[in-house]
Amino acid sequence: xxxxxxxxxxxxxxxxxxxxxxxxxxxxxxxxxxxxxxxxxxxxxxxxxxxxxxxxxxxxxxxxxxxxxxxxxxxxxxxxxxxxxxxxxxxxxxxxxxxxxxxxxxxxxxxxxxxxxxxxxxxxxxxxxxxxxxxxxxxxxxxxxxxxxxxxxxxxxxxxxxx
Numbered sequence: 001x002x003x004x005x006x007x008x009x010x011x012x013x014x015x016x017x018x019x020x021x022x023x024x025x026x027x028x029x030x031x032x033x034x035x036x037x038x039x040x041x042x043x044x045x046x047x048x049x050x051x052x053x054x055x056x057x058x059x060x061x062x063x064x065x066x067x068x069x070x071x072x073x074x075x076x077x078x079x080x081x082x083x084x085x086x087x088x089x090x091x092x093x094x095x096x097x098x099x100x101x102x103x104x105x106x107x108x109x110x111x112x113x114x115x116x117x118x119x120x121x122x123x124x125x126x127x128x129x130x131x132x133x134x135x136x137x138x139x140x141x142x143x144x145x146x147x148x149x150x151x152x153x154x155x156x157x158x159x160x161x162x163x
Contacts, residue, residue: 002066003066003067004064005062005065006062006064007063008061008062008106008107012106012108013061016059017045017061018046023045023046027043030042030043030132039075039077042062042111042129042131042132043128044125044126044128045059045060045061046125047122047123048129049120049122049123050115050121051115051120052120053115055114056112056113057111058110058112058113058129060109061108062109063099063100063107064095064107064109064132065100066100068098069136069137070134070136071097071135071137072094072095072132073093073094073132074092074093074109074111074131074132075130075131075132075133076129076130076131077131080129084115085116086113086114086115086129088111089114093130095132109132111130113129
């Protein structure tokens with residue numbers, strides 16, 4: 001296994017999303033829309049209303065695995081940005097390979113979006129607001145990183161966050 005997406009466990013889904021097993025079973029893994037698309041579209045698990053000026057954290061129900069010298073960038077889909085002025089609150093999400101199934105975190109990918117438009121927006125289950133792009137990255141000659149992630153967001157510099 002080099003890279004790909006998996007559903008989070010049903011146990012994690014119940015904790016993060018809902019106890020609805022049918023909703024879990026219907027969850028779609030990210031996929032590319034065309035043979036030349038760089039990004040894998042993340043599908044909304046459920047309907048989302050995003051009020052004007054609102055920021056909302058949205059679970060994807062998905063985790064990603066990939067090589068140690070790769071990163072998964074989460075980027076807003078251009079249609080959401082251009083048509084509706086929807087932005088990711090962190091602009092670009094950076095998912096490191098050790099976010100997947102580490103000691104204290106299963107690797108559930110969340111997307112935090114902001115509605116910077118002039119009106120409320122409603123998105124239906126199955127629509128895509130964000131996409132993930134896998135990419136290689138380089139290290140400096142004098143890199144000596146030896147730490148290990150043990151949690152979720154913010155845990156690479158010793159934090160113990162499990163989100």
